Amino acid sequence: MSKKLQVGIIGATGYVGQRFVSLLQDHPYFEIRKLAASERSAGKAYGEALQNKQHDFLKLNEKTSKIILDRLNAEDVPTFARDLDFCFCAVNMEKDAIVALEEALAKEGLGVVSNNSANRLKPDVPMVIPEINPEHFDMIEQQRKRLGTDTGFIVCKPNCSIQSYVPALHALKKWEPEVVFVSTYQAISGAGKTFESWPEARDNVIPYIGGEEDKSEQEPHKIWGQITEDGIVASEKPAISAHCFRVGVQEGHTASVTVKFKNKPSKEEILEAWANYEGLPQQYKLPQAPEHFIHYLEDQSHPQAKYDANLDKGMAIQISRLREDSILDYKFACLSHNTLRGAAGGAVLTAELLYKLGWIQAR
Ligand SMILES: NC(=O)c1ccc[n+]([C@@H]2O[C@H](COP(=O)([O-])OP(=O)(O)OC[C@H]3O[C@@H](n4cnc5c(N)ncnc54)[C@H](OP(=O)(O)O)[C@@H]3O)[C@@H](O)[C@H]2O)c1
Secondary structure, three states: OOOOEEEEEEOOOOHHHHHHHHHHOOOOOEEEEEEEOOOOOOOOEHHHHOOOOOOOOOOOOHHHHOOEOEOOOHHHHHHHHOOOOEEEEOOOOOHHHHHHHHHHHHHOOOEEEEOOOOOOOOOOOOEOOOOOOHHHHHHHHHHHHHHOOOOOEEEEOOOHHHOOHHHHHHOOHHHOEEEEEEEEEEOHHHHOOOOOOOHHHOOOEEOOOOOHHHHHHHHHHHHOOEEEOOEEEOOOOOEEEEEEEEEOOOOOEEEEEEEEEOOOOOHHHHHHHHHHOOOHHHHHOOOOOOOOOEEEEOOOOOOOHHHHOOHHHHOOEEEEEEEEOOOOOEEEEEEEOOOHHHHHHHHHHHHHHHHHOOOOOOO
8 A cells, every 4th residue: 555544543642542553653554643632632742742651562653753742622623633534532521511512623624433431332433343243333324414524433342341341242143142241350450540549449259330231231232233324223132131340450351151041052063163263354354353353261260360361452452251051051261452452453443444445545
């Protein structure tokens, strides 16, 4: 390709924002052109704004460290959008403010690949796991009519909590999962925190994450939803019941899953379906795609968040302990990296697929 697409990152100083920078500083398709954060950071060079809050995973190069952070009040949107081909957004703002910001950017003609939850459940906003429901990108045309833009759009990445069990269940769709009980054990980086910024989380388990159980039950149904003239209509099955716990782990969300099927498969059929499942990212060999999407581990003491979350760029889904259940049909454990597969990595993979399919182009 002759020229890399020019990218902006909004929320660049945050946990997810820093992950974006680390993935995009040397990306084959995309080049970081603009960075934005809150009023607190605007006007500072990126490297300076990160003093005392740069995460170990970010190895900042000189060019990026010198970028002056933009602020993004409503009147700043046209200037920010100028010279960009698309942007990523991961901010901790009020829901209404995020909807207004992302829609303003889209109306300015810019594609927005969002980590935020504010627009996720809008019927004409695709919420995509690239290996599972890329056909939902087709909703962009309908969304563009609502927003009055020929080139802008909002595409969301789903919540980090669902990124392991939804792929695991999706690969088994032909046997029709009917009932799912899931408990998640979620890392503190999912709240943008470290043990330095949240010392109470060390050696601790907190049985509540605000809003997380609703997202964990609802978002899978949108991913499995059907495209209609009225937007994406959520699937009705399987019924999902979720418990979400915060645990004293830095990176990696674990889930335990129990499932009942309409047509119960054999254990061998399940293992074969997981082993063979792949999506467009694997077929296109996209830069951020894991070589292999779903890994089954025979060692029952893995996957462990601390040692295994980074497998295959932190983009692989890992499953183990598939066994018969005494009440439903089967149960198993699974793991995904929450700030890579579940946040910045998943969003970068989504953008790579949007680019490959022609939805993102040089403007
Ligand atoms: N962490 C995860 O695993 C994860 C996973 C999936 C989705 N998400 C979602 O991603 C988003 C960011 O999460 P995070 O964990 O990265 O949060 P975070 O570490 O608290 O970072 C928040 C970012 O938002 C910026 N910001 C705040 N107000 C702003 C404004 N008015 N205009 C522009 N930027 C503003 C902050 O800038 P300052 O530094 O200047 O304050 C910072 O860069 C949230 O919506 C979260 O739900 C997070």
